[in-house]
Amino acid sequence: MISYLKKLTPFYNLLLFYITASIILRIVLIFHPITQAKFSFFEIVKIFGIGVISDFFVFVIIGSLLWLYLVFLSNSKFYKPWGYLIFGGLVALLAYVSFGNTILNEYGGVLPEIGISFVALKTVLFGALLLLPKYRSKIRLALYSITIFIFVLCILQNTVSEFFFWNEFGVRYNFIAVDYLVYTNTVIGNIMESYPVVPLFTGIGIVAVLVTWFVVKRSRNYLDNLPTFKEKIAITIGYAVLFGLSITAIPALARLEDSQNVFVNELEANGSYRFFLAFKNSELDYFKFYTNVPQDEAFALLRKQIPELGGNTMERQITGKGPETHKNVVLITVESLSAEFMKAYGNEQNITPFLDSLAEQSLFFTNLYATGNRTVRGLEAVTLSLPPTAGESVVKRKDNKNKFSTGHIFQQKGYNVKYMYGGDAYFDNMRDFFGGNNYDIVDKTTFTPEEITFQNIWGVCDEDMFTKAIKVMNDEAKEGKPFFNHIMTVSNHRPFTYPDNKIDIPSDSKQREGGVKYTDYALRKFFEAAQKQPWFNNTVFVIVADHCASSAGKTELPLDKYHIPAMIYAPGFITPGQNNILMSQIDLMPTLMGILNFNYKSKFFGQDVLQSGYHPRALIATYQDLGFIKDNILTILSPVRKVKQFSLELQPVAKGSKAIPLFFEQQPLSGERKELTQETIAYYQIASYYLQQQLYNNN
Numbered sequence: 001m002i003s004y005l006k007k008l009t010p011f012y013n014l015l016l017f018y019i020t021a022s023i024i025l026r027i028v029l030i031f032h033p034i035t036q037a038k039f040s041f042f043e044i045v046k047i048f049g050i051g052v053i054s055d056f057f058v059f060v061i062i063g064s065l066l067w068l069y070l071v072f073l074s075n076s077k078f079y080k081p082w083g084y085l086i087f088g089g090l091v092a093l094l095a096y097v098s099f100g101n102t103i104l105n106e107y108g109g110v111l112p113e114i115g116i117s118f119v120a121l122k123t124v125l126f127g128a129l130l131l132l133p134k135y136r137s138k139i140r141l142a143l144y145s146i147t148i149f150i151f152v153l154c155i156l157q158n159t160v161s162e163f164f165f166w167n168e169f170g171v172r173y174n175f176i177a178v179d180y181l182v183y184t185n186t187v188i189g190n191i192m193e194s195y196p197v198v199p200l201f202t203g204i205g206i207v208a209v210l211v212t213w214f215v216v217k218r219s220r221n222y223l224d225n226l227p228t229f230k231e232k233i234a235i236t237i238g239y240a241v242l243f244g245l246s247i248t249a250i251p252a253l254a255r256l257e258d259s260q261n262v263f264v265n266e267l268e269a270n271g272s273y274r275f276f277l278a279f280k281n282s283e284l285d286y287f288k289f290y291t292n293v294p295q296d297e298a299f300a301l302l303r304k305q306i307p308e309l310g311g312n313t314m315e316r317q318i319t320g321k322g323p324e325t326h327k328n329v330v331l332i333t334v335e336s337l338s339a340e341f342m343k344a345y346g347n348e349q350n351i352t353p354f355l356d357s358l359a360e361q362s363l364f365f366t367n368l369y370a371t372g373n374r375t376v377r378g379l380e381a382v383t384l385s386l387p388p389t390a391g392e393s394v395v396k397r398k399d400n401k402n403k404f405s406t407g408h409i410f411q412q413k414g415y416n417v418k419y420m421y422g423g424d425a426y427f428d429n430m431r432d433f434f435g436g437n438n439y440d441i442v443d444k445t446t447f448t449p450e451e452i453t454f455q456n457i458w459g460v461c462d463e464d465m466f467t468k469a470i471k472v473m474n475d476e477a478k479e480g481k482p483f484f485n486h487i488m489t490v491s492n493h494r495p496f497t498y499p500d501n502k503i504d505i506p507s508d509s510k511q512r513e514g515g516v517k518y519t520d521y522a523l524r525k526f527f528e529a530a531q532k533q534p535w536f537n538n539t540v541f542v543i544v545a546d547h548c549a550s551s552a553g554k555t556e557l558p559l560d561k562y563h564i565p566a567m568i569y570a571p572g573f574i575t576p577g578q579n580n581i582l583m584s585q586i587d588l589m590p591t592l593m594g595i596l597n598f599n600y601k602s603k604f605f606g607q608d609v610l611q612s613g614y615h616p617r618a619l620i621a622t623y624q625d626l627g628f629i630k631d632n633i634l635t636i637l638s639p640v641r642k643v644k645q646f647s648l649e650l651q652p653v654a655k656g657s658k659a660i661p662l663f664f665e666q667q668p669l670s671g672e673r674k675e676l677t678q679e680t681i682a683y684y685q686i687a688s689y690y691l692q693q694q695l696y697n698n699n
Contacts, residue, residue, distance in 0.1 A: 008235070009219035010070060014151055015059050017211055021159045022055045023048065026267055028163060034170045037263040046259070047267045054253045054270045057246035060239075062272070067239055069147055070222070071232055073140070083130045090123040137223070141216075144223055149212040156204050156211075162271045169640055172266050173275040175284040175391045175623065284391035284624060286688035289639035293681055295689065301682035306605075307613035314605065314690060318590075320597025326413060327573070327596065328473075328539040329484045331406075331589075333378055334519060335492040337545035339563040339660075341516050346659030351517040354524035355565070358543070362567035363574050365609075366660045367582045369562045369618040369629065370547045376428050377621075378546030379488070381585035382406065383437070385606035386696065387687040388621035390639075394691065396429045401436030402697050404603040406589045410484040411438060412600065416476050418442055420469055420487045423459030430488075439486070442472055454499040461498050462491040462522035470529050477535040488546070492519045512549060540570040540596070544588055556636055557627040559648065559666065562620045568592060580660075582616035582629065583609045603696060605687060619683060628680035633673055634666060635680040643677055645669040 026047060029035060039047070077083060096102070097116050125143065129136050165173060227235065250273055257265040278284075286292070293301075299312040308316035339345045343356040344366065371381040376393035380386060383405050384394060394400050407417040418440045425431035425443040434441055444459045451468055454461040460468075469487055476483040491498050496515035498507050503521050505514035523543075530536050545564035566588055568574050574595070583591075586606035593600070594608030607614050617630040626637040634646045647669050650661040690696040 009222050010066060010148070010215070011063055013215040013218050014063065014066070014148070014155075015056070017152065017215065018059050018155050019052060019055055021155055022270075023052065025159050025162060026051060029166050029267055032166060034166065035263050035267075037261055039261070039264065043259065043261065043264045046256075047264060050253055050256055051268050051270070054250060054268075054273070057249045057253070058270045058272050060242050060246040061250070064239070064243060066147070066151060067236070071236060073144075073223070073226055074229075075136075075226065076229075078130050078133070078136075087123075087127055087130050090119070090126055094119045094123050140223055141220070145212060145216050148215050148219075149208060152211045152215065153204070153208045156208055158272065160200070160204060165271075169289075170266075172269045172271045173278060174289075175278040177275055178279050178623070283397060284639070286390050286685060286692075289641070290390065290626070290637050290684065291641045291643060291677075291681055292685050293678065295686075297678075298682040298685045298689075301678055302686055305615050305617070305679060305682070306607060307611075308602075314603045314686065314695075316602055318593070318598065318600050318602045318608075320594070320599050322597045324413070324598055325573075325596045326415075326482045327570070328477075328482050328535055329410070329415075329542065329592065329596075330469075330473075330539060331382065331484070331486045331542045331544075332523070333375075333382060333486070333488050333544055333546045334523075335375065335489045335546060336549040337492065337516070337519075337564060338548040338550070338561075339545075339565050340560070341549070342565055344565070344658075344660055345563075349513060351513050352520045354520045354527075355543070358523075358527070358569055359565070359567050361571065361576050362543075362569040363576065364578050365566040365568075365583060365588070366578050366580050368544075368564060368566045368588070369559070369582075369584055369620050370545065370564045371585050371619055372621055373547045373561065375488070375546045376430075378544075378585065379430070379433075381606075382544065382589055383434075383486070384696070385586045385590055385604035386691075387586065387605050387619045387683050388626070389684065389688050389691060390621075390624055390626060392623065395433040399691070399694065400429070400433045403437055404696050404698055405437050406593075407434075407437055407439050407484065407486075408698055409593065409598065409600050413598065414481060416440070416479065416481055416483040418472065418476075418483070418485045420465065420472070420485060421459070422462065422465035422488075422490045434486075442468065456495060456497045458490040458493050460490075462489045462519050463499065463502075463525055465489065466522055466526035466529070469526070470533065473530075473535060474533060477533070482538075489519055489522070491522065492516050492549075516549075537572065540568060540573065540592065542588065542592055543567050543569065544585065556625045556638070556644070557620055557622065557634065559620075559629070559634065560651075562618075568595070579609070581609055581614075582618055584618040584620075586619065603690070605683065617679075626680070626684045628676065628683060630676055630679065631673075633669060633676055635673070635676050637680055637684060643672070645672060645676065 030039070030047075077086060094116070097112075097119050102112070102115070125139075128139055132139070162172065165171075165177060250270075254269065254273065254277075257268050259265050259268075292298075296312060299309075302314075303309045306316075308318065310316065341347055342352045342359070343350070344359055344364070371377050371388040372393070374393065376395040377388055380388070380393045380395050384403055385406065386394065391397075394403065410417050417438065419425070419430070419434040420442040421430060421444075423444055425434070425441050425445075431441055431443070444455075447460060447464070447468060451464060452460050453464055455464075459465075465487065469485065473483060473485060492512075492515040494510075496510045496512060498514065498518040500507050503514065503517045505511060505517055507514065507518075530539070544566035548561045548564060550561055564585070566585075584606065586604070587609050588606070590602070590604050590606045591608045591610055594610055609616075615630075617628065620627040620629065624639055628635045629648070632648045634648055636644045636646075638644070645668070646666040648666060652661070
């Protein structure tokens with residue numbers, strides 16, 4: 001037994017360092033000025049007792065990566081002929097990823113280079129160990145030291161990061177930390193401006209080197225006496241049992257975080273597990289991290305914005321101005337279609353010629369803003385007509401089913417309701433969301449081989465999706481019922497590959513402009529085919545972007561990165577024209593339902609912008625910054641209970657130009673407009689409340 005335990009010296013020493021770092025961190029956080037609480041002896045014991053046990057099990061999970069590395073260390077694999085066979089296989093794999101058409105090449109970007117570099121490094125290192133047996137022990141020691149250094153550095157970086165996170169928010173990791181991974185450039189910029197980066201990272205590096213030297217010195221015996229195959233099997237079985245126990249024990253220990261003192265719960269918790277939970281649950285508690293007001297006051301503020309509201313509820317009766325019109329509705333959300341791509345907004349590249357012409361024949365909403373900068377946010381906006389609450393989109397949350405949705409309204413009116421997507425709807429949880437809200441789903445898995453002419457990592461090309469949609473709608477028309485079909489495009493997405501000889505931008509150029517222009521081409525082909533169908537004249541088409549192509553900017557919420565086009569097209573039914581009123585993506589479908597004169601009970605936060613009682617405003621957000629645009633002022637709510645306001649100016653356009661101006665300047669507002677702050681709070685607080693209390697469900 002003792003001989004087996006000696007084989008685990010790398011784990012002993014890394015575990016010792018991890019536990020030591022965690023204890024020091026807890027001590028520092030207890031005495032941090034933000035920790036405004038006193039602790040009893042029992043609470044201190046609970047913080048460190050349960051905390052250290054939890055840290056141990058978390059390390060077992062993390063340490064499995066180290067075990068995977070160690071278990072493959074051996075000398076026997078270099079014996080003839082196995083060593084040469086393995087080396088030959090690695091060389092062949094390197095040649096394939098370097099010159100072959102792999103899935104990494106299909107996706108594009110830097111992935112091919114990363115894949116090639118990884119395989120090349122593995123091949124070179126294995127070759128060195130194979131062909132230089134005299135230096136094998138030294139090379140292996142160097143690689144082992146680098147591996148230990150990486151683990152030590154990650155532990156140190158995480159410990160320091162948890163301190164700074166606590167310094168700002170007074171809690172362990174939550175969804176804000178997940179958000180930081182998404183907005184890496186912004187976060188790095190903030191760190192560079194806020195902290196003495198060079199001394200900080202120099203210190204971390206020095207400590208990491210010293211700890212690595214200590215761990216390697218105390219565990220080098222593992223390399224000098226590698227376990228036999230039998231010993232590896234025995235140790236692996238033992239580690240697997242401990243791994244399984246850890247998976248059960250970690251959430252069980254987390255359930256013991258039940259103190260009335262919130263700081264006890266936070267200090268007792270393991271930050272890495274909290275990060276995992278935040279990533280998994282995708283939610284951020286509005287009432288804990290954002291400025292809020294009494295519920296009665298919030299509803300009173302909303303009643304001033306939404307005329308039909310009465311009492312402390314979002315439920316109200318919507319009544320059309322005439323007889324209901326049950327035309328077919330086709331909603332097309334176009335991947336990453338920024339307003340700036342269209343001629344109407346000043347673009348001179350001619351990459352959206354069809355959409356430019358269609359906008360002139362449609363009711364064109366020129367001043368509309370996306371709620372977020374990911375597809376799931378756009379889908380949430382047009383499906384639920386709900387403000388973008390903090391955390392992840394409802395689409396990706398556990399409680400995403402049986403919601404009050406546009407599909408629900410159409411089903412009440414006797415429509416067939418479908419969601420169509422050229423990729424696999426399992427991506428981004430779309431199948432779970434739309435299926436859970438009673439949409440029938442048509443995605444790549446429903447295509448026959450004959451229906452696919454081109455596909456990439458994201459799915460079939462937009463032409464194939466639209467061709468499939470025509471077939472589906474022809475079948476639906478035969479049923480004698482109106483249909484509501486929501487189509488999501490995919491081609492305007494990296495790697496920007498599409499069928500050859502369709503547009504004047506080569507498909508192998510992998511340019512954003514090519515993706516935009518091909519989607520525009522596919523839309524033209526779709527409408528040409530649709531016009532030949534008997535159901536066309538009885539159909540209303542709604543085209544809107546899901547979000548912009550880029551979200552990066554100098555400010556928290558750069559307005560030009562949320563400005564998207566939207567249009568409603570129905571020849572002979574919709575009068576063409578430009579509507580320049582400020583509106584949100586959540587308003588589009590309620591506006592369409594107003595055009596159709598639908599009578600229905602609504603919970604929507606979105607409104608019919610064509611009604612006289614509409615007050616122009618727009619809602620935009622990241623995962624944590626919640627924005628509200630009104631009166632040329634942007635109000636932003638952020639954790640922890642921070643409020644910022646900016647005055648907005650329009651981008652100047654050339655004299656005589658018909659281009660639609662975009663917001664571009666954001667200057668800090670001198671003096672808070674409190675009424676706008678209160679309105680912002682009302683929208684986001686009530687939306688969060690409705691989701692939290694499951695009041696946005698169908699009932």
